[in-house]
Amino acid sequence: MAPRPLSAAELLDAASACRSRSAAEKGIYLAALGMPDQSFGACAALPIGARDAAIVALRQAMFGDQIELSAKCPGCEARLDVAMTSAALLAIAGSATDAAHEIVIDGDRFAVRPADSADLAAIGWIPDIEEARAELARRCLVPVEGAEVPPWLEEAEVDAIGAAMAAIDPAGDPFVALHCPECDGEWDAPVDIAGVLAGEIEGAADALLDEIHLLAQAYHWSEAAILALGPERRRAYLARLQQ
DSSP states (O other), X not given: OOOOOOOHHHXXXXXXXXXXXXXXXXXXXXXXXXXXXXXXXXXXXXXXXXXXXXXXXXXXXXXXSEEEEEEEOTTTOOXXXXXXXXXXXXHHHTTOOOOOOEEEETTEEEEEOOOBHHHHHHHTTXXXXXXXXXXXXXXXXXXXXXXXXXXXXXXXXXXXXXXXXXXXXXXXXXXXXXXXXXXXOEEEEEOOHHHHHHHHHHHHHHHHHHHHHHXXXXXXXXHHHHHHXXXXXXXXXXXXXXX
């Protein structure tokens, strides 16, 4: 079942919640908003691709299919405007497979599982990208025959685990291929849909608070009374204040 847009009061609550949470917690929280029949814990255990699909569906219900992003060229630091659609991201999530992936390290067999929000939270404190990537790879190894997960991994092993994770959960690390017209550089830019939606929710909440402030100041109504008016009635009163 497709999620419904948040009410005005829910929007304000969601903005406050997003501002006070870490990136990993924000992703779980937004997925839970998009899947109200699932617990916070259940959303935390979802593969990142499935979690982000719930966030994309919620964003689509609230702000439409078109997603406007911006990126900075790593070569010349030029700003690029990027447009993509919710449908495109959902199509990536739909290509996930249940096929088992195994890898052999020093003669021991390991299954590879998709990363979840707990994994992202665990590596969030690691400042070095390569070190964080290696730790994520270690966390996603599941011993097949009782072997212990090795304390460290070779770069080729990290790459192999990453490739297996991408095959299992292709939407777990979505990116868009970009080309810079200024310096002719090309790179893959990650898409943080949780960060995108959180920013849009916070922006919409700020605009709503401005409306509430103006109407409360003019008419001395409570926040609850103003929200109960609905968006069209609020706009009608605001238009009269400008006459």
